[in-house]
Each structure stands twice: as C-alpha cells, then as structure tokens.
Amino acid sequence: LRHILETQLREAVDRALENLTPVRKEVLHLFYWEELSVAEIAGCLELPDGTIKTHLFRGRRELREALLRGLRRADP
Numbered sequence: 001l002r003h004i005l006e007t008q009l010r011e012a013v014d015r016a017l018e019n020l021t022p023v024r025k026e027v028l029h030l031f032y033w034e035e036l037s038v039a040e041i042a043g044c045l046e047l048p049d050g051t052i053k054t055h056l057f058r059g060r061r062e063l064r065e066a067l068l069r070g071l072r073r074a075d076p
Contacts, residue, residue, distance in 0.1 A: 016066035024059035027052055 017025055023045070030036045030044065038056070042049045 012067055012070050013063070016063045019066055020059055020062055024055045024062070027055040028059045031056060
C-alpha cells in the first residue's frame with residue numbers, strides 16, 4: 001500500500017510540475033533535488049537572488065494549488 005501511495009504522489013507531483021514555466025521547474029529542481037542554495041542557483045541561471053526567491057515562492061504556490069485541485073477531483 002505504501003508503495004502505491006508513494007507512486008501516486010510522485011505521479012501527481014510530476015503532473016503538477018509539467019504546468020510550471022521552464023524556469024520555475026528548473027529552479028525547483030535545482031533547489032530540492034540538487035540541493036543548491038539560492039545564491040548557487042542565481043549563479044547558474046545568471047539571475048538575481050531575489051528573482052530566484054520569487055520563482056521558488058510562486059513555483060511552490062502553483063504546485064500546491066495544482067495538487068489541491070487534483071485532490072478535490074479525486075475526492076468522492
């Protein structure tokens with residue numbers, strides 16, 4: 001059961017990520033999966049720190065909203 005739930009959650013997150021802009025998707029990937037700092041991401045993408053923080057904030061919000069929409073659709 002745990003494996004099934006983990007798989008479903010990962011699929012839901014992947015679907016939600018598909019709806020993000022490419023730069024937000026990249027920023028979230030670098031921050032969470034590659035574990036880079038905001039300053040490191042800013043250096044890699046040649047963007048100001050504040051812009052990276054904005055992409056993180058908005059990307060998280062968009063992911064949360066997409067996941068909640070998915071839960072509401074799945075709720076009987």
